[in-house]
Amino acid sequence: GIISINSTFSDNVADVGGGTFYVQSHGKVSMLDSEIRGGKAGSSHGGGIMGNEDSHLLLRNSSIHNCKAAGMGGGVFNNGTVNLVATKINENKAITGGGLFAYNVANKTNDQDVAPRPTMDGCS
Secondary structure (H helix, E strand, O other): OEEEEOOEEEOOEEOOOOOOEEEOOOOEEEEEOOEEEOOEEOOOOOOOEEEOOOOEEEEEOOEEEOOEEOOEOOOEEEOOEEEEEOOEEEOOEOOEOOOEEEOOOOOOOOOOOOOOOOEEEOOO
8 A cells, every 4th residue: 555644745646546546446545644736547436546346544633625527526536435633625626526525435534532533615
């Protein structure tokens, strides 16, 4: 898996999906105290991050903003597990799910011990 700590990724472009990170099936990404800005998925999903089937994403104290996808999930497209802790997703654009598009979501759980909660604003 990929672990990003105190990192900034800016203006990354992918012709297909996952402007900054493309996570294959069963892959893992942990992003801690990091930022993705200006990512672009040219003809597919996940301007910032694209997670395929059964992928695992953990975003803690991080931000994803000003990303764009031609398809779904301007900031994040995920077809697996995504955990957002004190993470801000804002000012992203896509056809569907400007900030986050989560495929096949069966359950959503909020951890009451974690503050502040994730925020999403300014997405279209």
